[in-house]
Amino acid sequence: MKKLIFAVMALVTITTTQAQGLDLGIKAGVNFATLTDASGLDNRTGFVAGAFVGGKLGDKFGIQADLLYSQQGAEFELGSFDLDYVNVPIVAKIYLTDNLNLQAGPQFGVLVNDDTQTVIGEVINDIGTNDFDISGVVGVGVDIPLGLRLEGRYNFGLTDVPEENGADFNKSKNSVFTLSVGYSFL
Structure with a gap:
């Protein structure tokens, strides 16, 4: 997995060096996360923080890759799903x-x-989870003066979170709304 993340980041870095308007910076924000297809769950509010690299490939198209620490999961009456990930979203940007x-x-x-x-x-159950998660990302971003970046994204899980077939959480997937602010050094 580390090799895959490194290869993706290297590809994006090589691509963006050919791009006009290179973007390299840091970002932080808040997550509003839950798990789909399970009843009785409440949102887990957590933080997200990391770095991004990207660039424009013409006037109307760009690409960006992030390396983020992300608190996700859900809360419910009998316990919690506190799931923390290192995520690598790779998004195409249409200006x-x-x-x-x-x-x-x-x-x-x-x-x-x-x-x-x-x-x-009085019994504590520890529910097994998958170590890898694949999601889709959609969002909107605004580049404002002084190198600031504002983003709102929705991440919808494509892989099941539970490792085993639990009765209530069998097909649950991550569902995360993220609001973040970033700062571009370039």
Whole structure:
């Protein structure tokens, strides 16, 4: 997995060196996460932080890759799904104006922390989770003066979060709304 992330980041870096308007910076924000197809779950609010590299490939098209630490999961009455990932979203950016863009692409995630305990009576169940997550990403971004970047994204999971066939969480996938602010050094 580390080799895949390195290869993707290298490809994006090579591509963006040929691009006009190279973008390299840091970003941070807030996640509003839950799991789909499971009843009785509430959002887990967490943070997201990391770095990005990207660039424009003409006036109307760009590409961006991020390396992000992301707190995801869900909360419910009997416990919680605290899932922390290192995510690598790679998005194509279509510029509607010089500053406003639409974003879409895949995201690859590696689970780095899972606290998935449920309490049933006095018994604690630890629910197994998949170590890898693939999601789709759609969003909108605004480049504002002084190198600031504002983004709103929705990540919809394509892989099941539980490793095993749990009764209530069998086909649950990540569902995350993210609001972030970034700063471009270039």
